[in-house]
Amino acid sequence: MDLLLDSFISAILLLKSLDAELYAIVLVSLKVASSSTLIASFIGIPAGFAIAFKEFPGKRTVITILNTLLALPTVVVGLFVYTFISRRGIFGPLDLLYTQKAIVIGQVILIIPIVTTFTIAAISHIDDRYRKTAITLGATTLQTAVLIFREGRFGIMAAVIASFGRVIAEVGISMMLGGNAKGFTRTMTTAMALEYDKGEFILAVALGLILLTISFTVNLFFNYLQGRARV
Amino acid sequence: MLFGIKNLTKVYGGRKVLDIPELTLEKGKVYGLLGPNGSGKTTLLEILSFLLPPTTGKIVYDSRKVDFSESFLRGLRTEVIMVEQQPILFTTSVYKNVEFGLKVRKKPKKYRKKIVHEVLDLVGMRGFAEASAHKLSSGETQRVAIARALACSPKVIMFDEPTSNVDVENQIAIEGILRDINVRKGISVILATHNRIQATKLSDRIVFLFNGKPASSIYENIFSGLVRTDGGGNTYCLIHDKVRLVVWTDKTGYVKISVNPEMIKIFPAREVSSGDHGFVGRVIQLTDEGGDVRALVDIGIPISVLIGREEYKKAPILTGERVALVCPPESIEVM
Numbered sequence: 001m002d003l004l005l006d007s008f009i010s011a012i013l014l015l016k017s018l019d020a021e022l023y024a025i026v027l028v029s030l031k032v033a034s035s036s037t038l039i040a041s042f043i044g045i046p047a048g049f050a051i052a053f054k055e056f057p058g059k060r061t062v063i064t065i066l067n068t069l070l071a072l073p074t075v076v077v078g079l080f081v082y083t084f085i086s087r088r089g090i091f092g093p094l095d096l097l098y099t100q101k102a103i104v105i106g107q108v109i110l111i112i113p114i115v116t117t118f119t120i121a122a123i124s125h126i127d128d129r130y131r132k133t134a135i136t137l138g139a140t141t142l143q144t145a146v147l148i149f150r151e152g153r154f155g156i157m158a159a160v161i162a163s164f165g166r167v168i169a170e171v172g173i174s175m176m177l178g179g180n181a182k183g184f185t186r187t188m189t190t191a192m193a194l195e196y197d198k199g200e201f202i203l204a205v206a207l208g209l210i211l212l213t214i215s216f217t218v219n220l221f222f223n224y225l226q227g228r229a230r231v
Numbered sequence: 232m233l234f235g236i237k238n239l240t241k242v243y244g245g246r247k248v249l250d251i252p253e254l255t256l257e258k259g260k261v262y263g264l265l266g267p268n269g270s271g272k273t274t275l276l277e278i279l280s281f282l283l284p285p286t287t288g289k290i291v292y293d294s295r296k297v298d299f300s301e302s303f304l305r306g307l308r309t310e311v312i313m314v315e316q317q318p319i320l321f322t323t324s325v326y327k328n329v330e331f332g333l334k335v336r337k338k339p340k341k342y343r344k345k346i347v348h349e350v351l352d353l354v355g356m357r358g359f360a361e362a363s364a365h366k367l368s369s370g371e372t373q374r375v376a377i378a379r380a381l382a383c384s385p386k387v388i389m390f391d392e393p394t395s396n397v398d399v400e401n402q403i404a405i406e407g408i409l410r411d412i413n414v415r416k417g418i419s420v421i422l423a424t425h426n427r428i429q430a431t432k433l434s435d436r437i438v439f440l441f442n443g444k445p446a447s448s449i450y451e452n453i454f455s456g457l458v459r460t461d462g463g464g465n466t467y468c469l470i471h472d473k474v475r476l477v478v479w480t481d482k483t484g485y486v487k488i489s490v491n492p493e494m495i496k497i498f499p500a501r502e503v504s505s506g507d508h509g510f511v512g513r514v515i516q517l518t519d520e521g522g523d524v525r526a527l528v529d530i531g532i533p534i535s536v537l538i539g540r541e542e543y544k545k546a547p548i549l550t551g552e553r554v555a556l557v558c559p560p561e562s563i564e565v566m
Contacts, residue, residue: 129319132282137332137383138309141301147331151322 011206029187033168036107048119069113074172098179106173111163122155239288263434264423271443272423280313318376320364332383350378370401452490473531480565492537494562500553
């Protein structure tokens, strides 16, 4: 208990001292997680919308596969991407391994199923009367789709929040593809793992506090947006 | 001619829910589509507002044969709008809801503003323009939905049970709006309702629907019951194990029956001795219906009786009073 309390107090002092190393780690984490979330959203939201909105053969199978991919372990994604970008892999010459780009690639693969399935759920649960009303008021298919997208925006926001939460907290991909290089690919979670290995809990606890604060702030921001949008 | 329908059917899961051999609706009129729940009113409205293709049949709208291809329908949908029984408003302000149809028609902003205010005035909702649409009561929602449809300047508006979920105040307001839009704006109105009084009050013509088919008149007092024959050879229908109505039928087992309210005789309870066709009950409601009086009597089941004005004057009854009813077998149709 003393260890936790001491670490906690020291972590607060470290945060107050504006330690450069600490903030570099936080910045890398935010940059990588934001990039992955943005790219996955650009792919996953339209894909989810199209799957939910359109009827096509094999739709159920696609949804089942996506649901299965929700349980994808980060180490599996790490291994999978590693085989492509390692020196002997087909993308080896691009020198992606142990870069932030490598982490982003892995994280995008990890969260595309999350964004897509959450978007499918959000769009599928929208009352069919919205579609009928838009059509009877003379809307084209595209205008109807835009309206449905607007009505499903809270669910889609939830998809983005969940995805961001998943990538900012993951450690497997960042470690395997980023390599935990100080100042380059060291993220909050990889740094925490390293500090734990070294038996240095202060930085680990400080990073943990920052991680939770970021998640809380992001959720607070989206809640605020949702509240405004519902008016 | 507004709509011409020939051999129209709609089948859902192997069940024919609509079967109309022929129906013609004229322009500029208010049509009441009258029938009990499940008679196919909503399905017919959805087909006529081009939201649902029929399974078979031909529809002519405004001298144009409808081919139900998406590109063809888009043009027609700008002229025909349906307001649903429980309309849904978009998650935004009342103003933006009403503006939607004009926006998708790419009307200029200034014009949109003018029309939105005009139609909100017409339905008495101008003061709610900036209100959040999802915070309105069901009556207000219905009025905004009507304004949203009117903003598109349609030639025809279909209303599906427009007052079924609203309070009396809104019901009166909505009925006034329906009359107004037909008389002042010349919009043809097709109104689906199961309320006979409302249909009579608002419509120029009434189309009766029963079990998906046009009927010569509305079936009322519809009950499910079991047909049996007693020791004396009389065939009767037992409803809810309470009421025995003598019927003329060869059918057996569970059936649906309809009792014609105009053919039921009603007397003060003391004047009648209980017979095969007689029941004693209590009057629970009296309403004026275009000169006649409609009495709702509880005889174990609620049954509606239509009494002629003169007949009523001769033997007036009051709510709460005990009365006797006679339902002759000829007043009962086994369906």
